[in-house]
Amino acid sequence: MRTPCCERMGLKKGPWTAEEDHILVSHIQRYGHGNWRALPKQAGLLRCGKSCRLRWINYLRPDIKRGKFSKEEEDTILKLHQILGNRWSAIAASLPGRTDNEIKNFWHTHLKKRIEKSGVLHNGNAYASSHMILQEAQDASSTSSSVTGNMMIANYGLASRKNPPFVGTGFYGAVSSNTFMGNHDSCQLSEEMEFWYNIFIKSGQTS
DNA sequence: AACGCAAGCAACCGCCTCATC
DNA sequence: TGATGAGGCGGTTGCTTGCGT
Structure with a gap:
């Protein structure tokens, strides 16, 4: 059992x-x-x-x-949360200037209640x-090495740390239903794909 | 004005992962 | 190859603030 560093006397x-803020900022800016x-x-901080x-x-x-979070930021959080679950740092990677803690707080105080009310979650x-979906993604990946399959596998890996992936209907609805269930709307599909692909490319988390 | 309650947010805690030895 | 240390992450706590009564 490790002793937490903060328990030091x-x-x-x-x-x-x-004053502590100032010390920390100037130390980091300098060194x-x-x-x-x-x-x-x-830095001479008792922390x-x-x-x-x-x-x-x-x-x-x-x-x-x-x-305040913009409407676009809210939408991004909602969509990414449907894919990633409570992986706040991964969500934060797609929102420049926002921290995982901030997003987590925002989720618990605003979005979660809104979603529970609307019955989406x-x-x-x-x-x-x-x-x-993983099985389908593996099939898609092995048979055609499609972007979809690879992306989904990458995404599955991302979401696997603690939380069950694909909570909710967003990614499933946006991608898998179109791709695997034979419900083709190619225009909408490509827009959706582009959206998600950009998200992952942006956050540097594709495989 | 005083009190109680809920919301918002900063910060802590404990666990996990990864690198190093 | 297992032990250890450090960084990172998500869950949770508790203080502050705002609002209703």
């Missing part, structure tokens, strides 16, 4: 002060953050490395976009469906 917890565990000592990292990533980073059989 004398380390401060709780909200960050403006970077090669080693988070060593950073607080080098653990994890706390410094979190503060920097979620609040102090210069490229953080603060304020209902698919109790999503996990079983995902296995079917």
